[in-house]
Amino acid sequence: MAALEQDDSSSEFEKLFAEKAKELLERLENNDVAGAVGLIQDLQKVRDESLYQEIGHLTRALHESIKNFKLDGGGQGNDIDEAHEGLAYVVEMTAKAANKTMDKVEESLPLAEDIASESSEIQQEWKRFLNKEMQPAEFRELTKRINGFLDKTSSNTRKLNSNLNDILLAQDFQDLTGQVIQKVTSMVTDVESRLVNLVSMAGHVDQMTGIQHEEADTPEDEVDPNKGEGPQIKAEEKENVAANQDDVDDLLSSLGF
Amino acid sequence: MKILVVDDFSTMRRIIKNLLRDLGFTNTQEADDGSTALPMLQSGDFDFLVTDWNMPGMTGIELLKHVREDDRLKDLPVLMVTAEAKRDQIVAAAQAGVNGYVVKPFTAAVLKEKIEKIFERVDG
DSSP states (O other), rough: OHHHHHHHHHHHHHHHHHHHHHHHHHHHHHHHHHHHHHHHHHHHHHHHHHHHHHHHHHHHHHHHHHHHHHHSSSSSHHHHOOOOOOOOHHHHHHHHHHHHHHHHHHHHHHHHHHHHHHHHHHHHHHHHHHHTTTHHHHHHHHEEEEEEHHHHHHHHHHHHHHHHHHHHHHHHHHHHHHHHHHHHHHHHHHHHHHHHHHHHHHHHHHHTTOOOOOOOOOOOOOOTSSSSOOOOOOOOGTTBOSSSSSHHHHHHTTTOO | OOOEEEEEEEHHHHHHHHHHHHTTOEEEESSSSSHHHHHHHHHHHOOOOEEEEEOOSSSSHHHHHHHHSSSTTTOOEEEEEEEBHHHHHHHHHHTTTOSEEEEEEEEEEHHHHHHHHHHHHHHH
8 A cells, every 4th residue: 555655654754864863963063064964965865755755655646546536537437426326316216215105195095085984974874773763775775885885995995905015115215225325425434534545645745845734714614594404413412403393392482482 | 275385305395285185275386496486476376385495596584585575475474394403593584584483304293283373373
């Protein structure tokens, strides 16, 4: 790994630096000015060489990273594109599952309502029969109605059963989208660790050149209060966030709602 | 009772429409953001607005502000149904004149309670 070589060379450089500094001090104490100047020149040379080496490492690592990210065009197998596609797939799958579920629920509701209303009507009639308030002709009508109801109930419940099964199956998106999201997450982690690596390499170069970066200006993200932020993750742990409807209600009632 | 449901996700519009139907409100129309909703409100005779907050184009809070600025719409009852849950945002919605605020994910019971409360207050 380039990162390891680079660490070695930089610690080597530091060791050499420390040694030469000690020698420099000795020579100065012995009034060997010419020797001291020579040493400084040596040190300069070592630093320059190490610096070129470091920059070489950094450049190579950068190339490697770009190659690994597959960002350098070519059109296919780009990690970022793959993440985009993966997340688009998640949106598509979840939408499909939600719509499928709602289709089946909308199809089932009238079937269940049908059974409920017809059975309660038949119940009324049945009570009249039990109370012996029913004429024979009416009873014949009732038996026909019950017969029809039983037929309909058995076909409705079969349909309900199959709809419930379809709803169950529509939840398979959780498995598929879960896998895609895990893949994207691990890709992001990978990219992050490579970036950290690059930053630490660049840090060594800074160290050798003595470059001091001013703290980069990171202005607080100006958020347009009109823009939404979407769902709050870990809402319970955040103080400025209402964790649930009760919190919202409390807040609103404190405002006189 | 004519209701406009505004949300950028069609599945959420469908869920809200189904819940409203279950509550006896069958006359509903849909819009997918504030800028489509506003002209519909201005030209239609809507009695109630249910809107999400976070939408591309015009957001729900902007829509609410436009509604309150419009002489003919300023008294329209507005229920916000949204994932936005920051205290500042809820306060901002209240200040903009929202009539009810439901955070997602929500239950049918909560939606029903808030709608009933709004109409109690409007009628009373």
